[in-house]
Amino acid sequence: MNAGIGCEHLDRPLGLTLTASSNTSISLTWTEIRGPVDHYRVTHTTALGVSSEVKIPSGSHSVTFNNLEPHRKYNVSVVAERGWQQSYPSTIEGLTGPYSIEELTFSDINVSSVNVSWQRPTPAADIFILHYNPRNNGDTMNVTVDGTETYTILSNLKPGEEYIFTLVAIQGTITSEPVLGTFTT
Structure with missing residues (x-):
């Protein structure tokens, strides 16, 4: 499905914000769109093009990606979906932290x-x-x-x-x- 199909009916999620980051996780939040939505499709992609996607149910507007690689940049997009309709994506860059210290x-x-x-x-x-x-x-x-x-x-x-x-x-x-x-x- 192409982003933008039916965009005249669905608002793009706004206020996409990185709320927390560790060396293996990124947490995000956004503003719910006006009108009904089935779910939000949230995708994170590495610089090498490796991506992972989750669907967040309507009524929720945050996600945490865990088990990420330390010290990596991730491009994250959020798309609202209702039936076959999609919004344009909201995007943000997230950076995981440094590798952990192994021992004291x-x-x-x-x-x-x-x-x-x-x-x-x-x-x-x-x-x-x-x-x-x-x-x-x-x-x-x-x-x-x-x-x-x-x-x-x-x-x-x-x-x-x-x-x-x-x-x-x-x-x-x-x-x-x-x-x-x-x-x-």
Whole structure:
């Protein structure tokens, strides 16, 4: 079916917006069209021309594509359909985030400090944010690390405590999936 057949009867979905992105997903929303619609056909296509399509029922106006490739550009289109009629597509580009950091490494551990390190993701991050807190109690603390660094030294830790760590890489407005780790002082 060609986009545009019967376009005089169906409005094009407007307000197509990228609402969230991670290294493996893209979430979108749009404004429902006026008048009846059977469903919306949402397609994402890679630069290599590989595409995937889902149908979103009338009354819904958002979708999340999961299991995408990290650090890839996706062209997304939304078409309203009713019977044999289609609207013109609304389109937007979405970008998944960097590859995830594989693991955290803890070294130079003593009763009140630790060196936390990781491998640099591809592509490089702008910044890293490390969240950490004692497992049993205590507030979550945050450290922001420049994207050119691959470690940070934490001090003033409580002796004999197990700590939980979460590290994310941020590139522009895109946040990677978190990597988790634990260690005991």
